[in-house]
Amino acid sequence: MSLVAQFKARFEALRGCAYVVATETEAAAVAHSIIREAGADCAAVANVSHEFQVVLRRLCCESGVKLLGPPFLSESLPGAIAGAGAGVTGCAFGIAETGTLVEVTTDDAVRLVSALPRTYIGVVRASEMVPRLMDAAPRLRNIFEGHDKNVVVSFISGPSRTGDIEMILTLGVHGPEAAFAIVIND
Amino acid sequence: MAQARYAKLERRIREAIEDRGKRDSLWACMKRGRDNRIDALARLEGGVAFRDDVRRVKERCIARQDELLDRFTRNAEKRGAKVFFAKDAAAAIQYVLDVARARGAKTISKSKSLTTEEIELNHPLEEAGFRVVETDLGELIIQLVGEKPYHLVFPSVHKTRKDVAEIFAKETGETVPGDIEAIMKVVRRYLRPIFLNTDIGLTGANAGIAETGGIVIETNEGNARLVSSIGACHICVMGMEKIVETVEDALLMVLAHPVSATGQCPTTYVTWMHGRSPLGEGGAPRESHIIILDNGRTAMRDDPVMREALHCIRCGACMNICPTYGVVGGHTFGYIYPGPIGIPWTAAAHGLERAGDFAPLCISCGLCREICPADIDIPMMIAEVKHRDAATRGQPSVNRFMMAAERYAGLASATAPLSNWCLSNGLFRYMLEKLAGVDRRRRLPPFQRDTFRKQFRRRPSTALESKRSVAFFVDVYANYNAPELGLAAVEALERAGCAVVVPAQQSAGYPYIAYGDLERARAVARYNVSRLAPLACDGYDIVSPEPTAVYALKKSYPKLLDNDEDARRVADATHELFDFLNQIEKHPPETALQGRKFGFHCACHQRPLGSGAAAMEWLRRRGAEVVLVETGTCCGMGGTFGLKDGALGYDLSMAVGAPLFDAFRASGVDTIVTESSVCKMQLEEGTGLPVRHPLELLHAGD
Numbered sequence: 001m002s003l004v005a006q007f008k009a010r011f012e013a014l015r016g017c018a019y020v021v022a023t024e025t026e027a028a029a030v031a032h033s034i035i036r037e038a039g040a041d042c043a044a045v046a047n048v049s050h051e052f053q054v055v056l057r058r059l060c061c062e063s064g065v066k067l068l069g070p071p072f073l074s075e076s077l078p079g080a081i082a083g084a085g086a087g088v089t090g091c092a093f094g095i096a097e098t099g100t101l102v103e104v105t106t107d108d109a110v111r112l113v114s115a116l117p118r119t120y121i122g123v124v125r126a127s128e129m130v131p132r133l134m135d136a137a138p139r140l141r142n143i144f145e146g147h148d149k150n151v152v153v154s155f156i157s158g159p160s161r162t163g164d165i166e167m168i169l170t171l172g173v174h175g176p177e178a179a180f181a182i183v184i185n186d
Numbered sequence: 187m188a189q190a191r192y193a194k195l196e197r198r199i200r201e202a203i204e205d206r207g208k209r210d211s212l213w214a215c216m217k218r219g220r221d222n223r224i225d226a227l228a229r230l231e232g233g234v235a236f237r238d239d240v241r242r243v244k245e246r247c248i249a250r251q252d253e254l255l256d257r258f259t260r261n262a263e264k265r266g267a268k269v270f271f272a273k274d275a276a277a278a279i280q281y282v283l284d285v286a287r288a289r290g291a292k293t294i295s296k297s298k299s300l301t302t303e304e305i306e307l308n309h310p311l312e313e314a315g316f317r318v319v320e321t322d323l324g325e326l327i328i329q330l331v332g333e334k335p336y337h338l339v340f341p342s343v344h345k346t347r348k349d350v351a352e353i354f355a356k357e358t359g360e361t362v363p364g365d366i367e368a369i370m371k372v373v374r375r376y377l378r379p380i381f382l383n384t385d386i387g388l389t390g391a392n393a394g395i396a397e398t399g400g401i402v403i404e405t406n407e408g409n410a411r412l413v414s415s416i417g418a419c420h421i422c423v424m425g426m427e428k429i430v431e432t433v434e435d436a437l438l439m440v441l442a443h444p445v446s447a448t449g450q451c452p453t454t455y456v457t458w459m460h461g462r463s464p465l466g467e468g469g470a471p472r473e474s475h476i477i478i479l480d481n482g483r484t485a486m487r488d489d490p491v492m493r494e495a496l497h498c499i500r501c502g503a504c505m506n507i508c509p510t511y512g513v514v515g516g517h518t519f520g521y522i523y524p525g526p527i528g529i530p531w532t533a534a535a536h537g538l539e540r541a542g543d544f545a546p547l548c549i550s551c552g553l554c555r556e557i558c559p560a561d562i563d564i565p566m567m568i569a570e571v572k573h574r575d576a577a578t579r580g581q582p583s584v585n586r587f588m589m590a591a592e593r594y595a596g597l598a599s600a601t602a603p604l605s606n607w608c609l610s611n612g613l614f615r616y617m618l619e620k621l622a623g624v625d626r627r628r629r630l631p632p633f634q635r636d637t638f639r640k641q642f643r644r645r646p647s648t649a650l651e652s653k654r655s656v657a658f659f660v661d662v663y664a665n666y667n668a669p670e671l672g673l674a675a676v677e678a679l680e681r682a683g684c685a686v687v688v689p690a691q692q693s694a695g696y697p698y699i700a701y702g703d704l705e706r707a708r709a710v711a712r713y714n715v716s717r718l719a720p721l722a723c724d725g726y727d728i729v730s731p732e733p734t735a736v737y738a739l740k741k742s743y744p745k746l747l748d749n750d751e752d753a754r755r756v757a758d759a760t761h762e763l764f765d766f767l768n769q770i771e772k773h774p775p776e777t778a779l780q781g782r783k784f785g786f787h788c789a790c791h792q793r794p795l796g797s798g799a800a801a802m803e804w805l806r807r808r809g810a811e812v813v814l815v816e817t818g819t820c821c822g823m824g825g826t827f828g829l830k831d832g833a834l835g836y837d838l839s840m841a842v843g844a845p846l847f848d849a850f851r852a853s854g855v856d857t858i859v860t861e862s863s864v865c866k867m868q869l870e871e872g873t874g875l876p877v878r879h880p881l882e883l884l885h886a887g888d
Contacts, residue, residue, distance in 0.1 A: 014454070071466070071467045072466035072467065073466055073467055073468055074464070074465055074466035074467055074468045074469025074470075075466075075468065075469070076466070077465050077466045077469075078381075078382050078416050078465070079382065082378070082382055098451055098452060100452070105463070106463050106464075107463055107464060107465070107466065107467075108415040108416075108463045108464065108465040108466075108472075109465055109466040111411055111415045111463075112412075112415055112416070112465075114411075115408055115411040115412055115415070116412070132231075133437060133440070133441055133451070133452065134434065134437055134438075134441075136437060137432075137433050137434045137437055140433050140437075140458065141397075141398075141433050144398040144400060144433070144458075144460055145398075147460065147461075148264065148265070149265055149266060149461045150265060150266065150460060150461030150462055150463040150464075151460045151461070151463070152415075152457065152458065152459050152460065152463055153457075153458040153460075154411065154455060154456070154457050154458070155440075155452060155455060155456035155457075155458075156454070156455060157452065157453075157454050157455075158454050159454070160406070160407050160408040160454060160455075161406045161407065161454050162323050162324075162370075162406060162407045163340065163406070163448065164322070164323040164324035164327065164340060164341075164342055164343075164407075165323070165342075165345070165346075165347050165350050165366050165369065166211065166215065166343075166346060166347060166366075167214075167215040167218050167219070167340060167343060168366060170366050170367065170370055172370065172374070173323055173370050173373055173374060173407050173408075173409075174321065174374065174377060174381070174407050174408050174409045174412060175407070175408030175409075175411065175412070175455075176408070
């Protein structure tokens with residue numbers, strides 16, 4: 001099984017949903033349709049490529065969805081992002097074995113984009129997929145060494161879940177109840 | 187009086203046994219935890235091999251703790267975090283209070299942190315006027331009802347959906363429907379403004395990384411992400427044992443912890459925080475404080491027996507498998523830290539007496555060690571806690587009686603058949619219960635005057651041309667109660683070409699470990715090792731038909747005797763009877779048990795010895811169909827525990843065994859096979875089915 005197929009299978013086993021697309025434009029279109037289907041009239045986006053953001057903004061404009069993007073002004077936070085129905089973040093890499101998206105940021109506003117809205121969409125490039133959990137180590141070390149002050153790495157493997165009532169799996173207690181991964185097969 | 191001390195514990199055990207509904211739901215939860223872990227291990231490359239890696243990493247990092255602590259501190263401070271080393275709970279609490287006051291904070295939101303539970307941080311913060319809100323759902327539930335965690339990973343596992351709905355209805359004033367989805371919506375609405383308006387976010391950490399100065403926080407709910415990002419000030423409270431050296435070490439913890447806890451790999455969210463990031467552009471600088479807590483950990487590290495407890499990664503797997511925890515739950519089986527590992531941790535963080543108050547719930551089955559991702563010898567640490575506790579507070583007389591069981595077995599054997607008449611006499615059993623604490627409901631096996639040892643001595647030497655020399659370790663039951671079983675074992679060994687000797691020996695002495703008389707346990711171990719080691723040196727194999735005896739010789743004695751060379755030699759030479767027979771039998775008879783079907787019960791002490799696979803294989807080689815019937819935990823007998831009178835004995839023992847009894851009855855087998863003499867007693871009584879040792883099947887013709 002290819003790494004992308006493995007990632008998709010695992011991410012979906014964790015109650016997420018993964019799409020594999022060919023281009024940034026296509027990825028933005030898929031993200032837009034997920035936002036629409038979630039019924040969100042406001043979405044937030046961060047950490048994505050310029051091309052992705054331009055296309056998504058145009059599509060959102062056309063469909064009347066308000067799109068928040070960087071720069072996020074500190075004084076508007078966390079309220080502004082809390083008001084978004086969907087959040088889209090670009091991820092530095094993925095881990096195929098565990099169905100994990102790895103978000104890297106030096107701004108906690110980006111963490112809110114993936115943590116506060118009911119629907120989360122993570123975008124990752126297929127070429128940035130590592131096979132196994134332990135393969136993440138050198139990449140993590142590079143990230144930490146590359147930032148001598150602050151940096152936060154977040155592993156995201158599916159939607160927010162809890163088993164705290166009768167050990168029964170329930171989604172979306174605080175964060176996203178739906179998690180989507182868009183893999184750009186570059 | 188030592189007995190009076192446990193009156194409250196016994197009352198709570200009785201209440202737990204009688205609450206059948208709660209018992210069933212706790213059982214279902216613990217079983218789900220075990221099953222999920224097994225499923226996850228099936229997916230994980232190498233399966234349980236990760237335990238060795240975790241063990242090695244924890245050993246290395248604890249051995250170099252001072253150096254790693256310095257390195258972590260330096261690197262975290264370079265990133266702008268303030269690091270405070272708190273020598274005890276009071277110092278940690280004071281630091282948090284000072285920070286909160288200096289910032290003029292009102293609301294402190296917390297994500298789950300057992301370390302803050304350990305130091306009981308919430309209460310003094312609330313006293314000082316701060317609003318403290320737990321945001322992990324399980325922690326929030328117990329906070330709202332003012333309880334302590336019931337389980338490390340699932341703190342509110344004892345609350346049903348109906349209970350939870352009522353708790354939130356009371357808190358919010360809303361009508362809360364009793365279905366989980368609806369409850370989640372209420373919780374989300376309730377917590378959202380708290381997250382958004384939090385002044386200080388307080389989290390624990392699953393690991394601190396010395397080489398990077400960062401912390402790692404695992405959650406499934408995502409609450410730690412919100413707690414650690416929104417508040418202008420973040421405080422992390424972390425036990426000093428959480429500091430690992432490298433990113434790889436931390437990744438291994440990220441793998442091992444949820445696999446063992448919930449069968450996940452990894453948790454939904456893993457946050458690797460380094461320094462403190464701004465929130466958007468143009469805001470004021472934000473703070474990060476990391477409190478590293480000692481609170482007894484340095485003393486643990488310097489204590490050769492308790493040191494291993496620092497390897498604990500807080501997965502709660504030992505709770506999921508602990509037989510008595512599965513009946514009584516974490517409020518009875520725990521102080522703040524619940525379950526098996528809770529006993530040494532309570533002793534270290536909250537005092538020996540508090541640990542001793544619930545330590546008798548451990549029946550020394552050893553399963554916690556088998557499931558522990560860091561292979562911590564929890565049973566031996568618990569024995570040490572019992573031992574230290576008994577040194578100052580005494581040992582209940584019933585435990586003293588049980589530890590002397592071999593002496594009484596010898597007496598009963600010497601006075602048979604009179605002793606057997608007494609043991610079946612109601613008045614005698616009543617007296618025995620009142621005076622010695624042996625539950626009169628427990629059916630005891632009759633004693634034989636002509637013991638195995640006597641009969642063996644009388645036997646003509648049968649050794650023909652022997653290929654192997656075997657030293658036979660008989661233990662209590664096959665000597666005093668079932669000499670024919672001991673002889674059948676010897677004959678089987680001889681038929682397979684062994685010359686068998688029965689060297690001078692005492693019974694394995696496991697009750698001394700179980701009740702925590704480690705001096706006597708050591709004396710027995712020393713005696714047996716002194717008699718067996720010379721034989722092992724001469725190339726003898728040591729073989730026993732009793733699983734607990736094999737476990738003692740292989741696993742417990744080396745530990746008791748500080749891994750000395752003789753103890754290791756004996757351990758290496760010791761085999762389970764059927765494992766040994768399978769290895770040396772050339773042409774086993776194929777048909778002796780053709781057409782027979784048996785349900786096999788694996789004794790807990792066999793788990794590290796191959797889980798009964800050898801005995802099942804031996805039966806199958808003789809044509810039998812064998813099904814392993816198991817629930818994933820103990821039958822409840824716990825050696826001599828199930829002989830004891832009342833709640834801390836027979837009653838709890840039968841409650842633990844109930845699901846296994848049901849499983850055997852539902853399996854459709856008409857005969858149960860087990861190698862353990864004590865499990866045999868328990869299963870006969872619990873299922874009403876005949877229970878046989880494998881060797882008896884060939885001889886008894888049934």
